[in-house]
Amino acid sequence: MGDCLFCKISRGEIPCRKVYEDDEVLAFHDINPVAPVHFMLIPKLHLASLAEAEDVHASLLGRMLVLASRLAREQGLEKGFRTVINTGKGGGQEVFHFHIHIIGGGNIPPMVRRG
Numbered sequence: 734m735g736d737c738l739f740c741k742i743s744r745g746e747i748p749c750r751k752v753y754e755d756d757e758v759l760a761f762h763d764i765n766p767v768a769p770v771h772f773m774l775i776p777k778l779h780l781a782s783l784a785e786a787e788d789v790h791a792s793l794l795g796r797m798l799v800l801a802s803r804l805a806r807e808q809g810l811e812k813g814f815r816t817v818i819n820t821g822k823g824g825g826q827e828v829f830h831f832h833i834h835i836i837g838g839g840n841i842p843p844m845v846r847r848g
């Protein structure tokens with residue numbers, strides 16, 4: 734996808750603060766962090782959101798979850814971390830290239846505020 738921001742980052746056309754890279758995925762720090770540690774993990778393959786995921790993506794997505802946990806530990810989040818996947822406009826997604834946010838290291842509030 735020529736003009737997709739995260740495709741451009743994965744091709745190295747836009748710089749990022751890299752956390753991890755292999756043939757299939759890239760992890761980099763969020764430009765506008767909401768906690769002391771906030772990075773995201775993306776597939777190099779363009780997948781707009783989780784809503785577009787199909788059976789063919791299952792092993793990649795599973796691998797990403799396992800890797801998210803390993804990278805969180807490596808970034809010092811041994812006590813735990815939050816993973817967030819915003820999906821579609823109704824889910825607050827802003828960049829339409831699938832990504833998993835990995836967040837932690839601070840005072841993480843309850844995810845959903847009730848009342």
Ligand code: AMP
Binds near residue numbers: 749765766827829
């Ligand atoms: P989402 O709302 O899940 O689509 O999140 C998009 C995230 O991308 C936001 O947390 C932004 O701060 C982050 N972001 C936008 N542009 C960049 C960039 N150039 N490098 C790193 N993170 C970015």
Ligand code: ZN
Binds near residue numbers: 778780
């Ligand atoms: Zn993309």
